[in-house]
Amino acid sequence: MVRFHHRHYIILIMPLYSPVNNILCVTPAELALCGISEEYLKRARNGQRKGEMYCWEFHKQGRNVYHHYHSLKPQYKELIKAILCNNIEPDIYLRNQEEKKAAAVINAITDQLTSLVVSYPYEIEELTNTHLYTPTECHQLARAAAWFRLINDFDVHKARKLGFASIVDFRNEVFKRCLNEQNANPVPLIKFKKGQITNERVLYRNAQDYKAEGIKCLIHAGVGNVNREMADTLVHAKMIELASNQVKYSWEDVSMMYNDWADNNNKPNMSTSAVKQYLNTPKIKKVWFYARHGKLAADNELQSFINRDKPSFPDALWSLDGSTMQLYYRNDKGEIKSELYVEFVTDANTGAIIGYSIAYTETAGMVEEALRNAINKYEYKPYQLQYDNSSANKAVVTKNLMDNMSRVHFPCEAYKGRGKYVEGIIGHFQQRVLRYNENFKGGNITSKSLNSKANPELLAKFSGKNAEKQLPTFDQVIIEFNEAVAEWNARGEKRDSFGRWVGESKISRYTSIQHEKRAKMNYFDKISLFMIKQKDPYPYGNNGIVIEINKKVHHFIVPDGNDTPGDFIFANEHMFEKFIVKLDRENPDMISLYKDDIFITYAYNKEKLPSCVADMKEGNKAKQVYLKTQQDEWGSKYAIRELEKQMAILGELKATGTDGFGWWDSSKSNVNARENDLEDAFNGVSDGLTDKQRRILNIGR
DSSP states (O other): EEEEEEEEEEOOSSSSTTTTTTTEEEEEEHHTTTOOHHHHHHHHHHHHTTTSSSOOOEEEEEEEEEGGGSSSOHHHHHHHHIISSSSSHHHHHHHHEEEEEEEEHHHHHHHHHHHTTOOHHHHHHHHHHTTTSOOHHHHHHHHHHHHHHHHHHHOOOHHHTTTOOHHHHHHHHHHHHHHHHHHHHSOOSSTTTSSOOHHHHHHHHHHHHHHHHGGGGOOOTTTSSOOOGGGGGGHHHHHHHHHHHHTOOOHHHHHHHHHHHHHHHOOOOOOOHHHHHHHHHHHHHHHHHHHHHHHHHHHHHOOOOOOOOOOOOOTOOOEEEEEOHHHHHOOOTSSSSSOOOOEEEEEEETEEEEEEHHHHHHHHHHHHHHHHHHHHHEEEEEEEEEEEHHHHHSSHHHHHHHHHHOOOEOOOOOOGGOOHHHHHHHHHHHHHHHHSSSOOOBBBBTOOGGGOOEEEEEGGSTTTHHHHHOOOOOHHHHHHHHHHHHHHHHSSSSSSSTTTSSSSSSHHHHHHOOOOOOOOHHHHHHHHHHEEEEEOOEEEEBBBEEEEEEEEHHHHHEOOOSSSOOOHHHHHHHHHEEEEEETTTTSTTTEEEETTTTTEEEEEEOOOOOSSSSOOOOTTHHHHHHHHHHHHTHHHHHHHHHHHHHHHHTTTOOOOSSSSSSOOOOOOHHHHHHHHHHHHHHTSSOOOOHHHHHHHHHOOO
């Protein structure tokens, strides 16, 4: 191995290298590793002694021979550099090796230091009793205290005795070990009072604090200037009790009541700021905040957010909500009003307002109208619906409509607006579009920003007689709102550096983006979509199914045929039977009947015939006669026929002599002829009228 020698003594590399006093040497064995034979080296040394050559200077120390590197020929130097020194200059290589040896020694010594770091159990117990730290944090703080004890125990003499050159080297190595334990993954091994320590000076200042105060120097000063021992278990419980009271005492009152209690229980008094600071420690605040302000407020204030990706395509999620229109108008009496309510249907992917309805109050019908508006306008339906827990959305008919429209639908968690996309869309729509109308009422009253509120001096000009001149009418404010929605949908997705909206508009993105899970609906799809299952079953009576829709009574029957007005066949089989009904309340011309979730048939509005001759129209009389005849056929005559059949089966058919509803002896041929006529009438081959009835009605066969 390459070594430095001074005259005839081996000299270890010193911090300052002097080529004058130090000679770089290499042994014959090391030269042999470079391919030079020992026999040749012996001849070379012999020639050097005799003065025959001058490139093999050497000296001996005992039996060891050392060749001087500087005297060797360049080719030998290159061999030594390449083979022994890894292509590094020999003097630099030697220095690196010595530094590695020194570092290895220091590491071995410092590893011994780590084994001297031992936590005290009583300090862990004291940290636990503060109720401010988790068990893991208690052990982390106790280990930091153990490092502080080690730092304080070592002086210059102990450091040198252990193998360090100076106390500075000792402290440098201790700081490195502390830094490694502080940044350990996944859980740090040590923790300090004020976060992480990245400065050696701060570490040793903390060690001095520990020497003066002990473990208390690592406990967060959560009670201000009061000593930590004040916040024992009983004190902590009392302050939590006062802070969590639903009456919501002020901090001054909490401090006053605590100190009155402290005087009676031999506990130290605490200032208002100390009480407030202690109670607002994050872990403690969560304990009393829920009881003091309620779960909803506490969740919004303290619960962490769940970040979600925006829906990946239009119609993946429709978000619904209602809000006041926030626009003043004047009614027919000239009064200033602003009670109009809007139900919004928004697309979460593009932020477009794709449907809405306007009314005075939120109802199930209003929600249906808003959804119908979105469907009819763009002819798409949602994959998922998102809404709140309002009574309009919880109505049975609304839920049934949502079942028809979407694959998935459920309400957001109550009073958590941050979970609904529509909340942000409505807010931005009001502040970025509606607010530019002078009759804008202002944003949400809970908003703290003045920019979201209307200027009262601007609204003052609408008072009194000015309202008639300045404020829009009801019809005008509806137009104004429609224009605002159109403007919102026409805006791009972001602004450029000049404040202009750029990019494809919201509504253009909504209508143009193609996706495998969205497709336009046809006419039949849209009709079926709004056939909504009603809450209760309806009986089929002698006037069909009677339903009141929009304050108008409808009678739905299942007609015997396409052109026949009666429902005798269906009524004969299902009279007084109850059916589940699906109907479109906006277009109540037809309903569908279900039994045990199985579709039965469609029923239609029953035709009304005039009650007086003056109102008669062509064909009305024939229909009246037909219906009267059918009533007889499906009334008493039907009963007679069926009873005759049953009596024939029993062999007991005989005359009874009753008048008008009697039985008479009939031959088999007569009975068959009468039944054939009835069947012909039912099949449309015959009109079922007698010759006399045809002469009266002037009807031919």
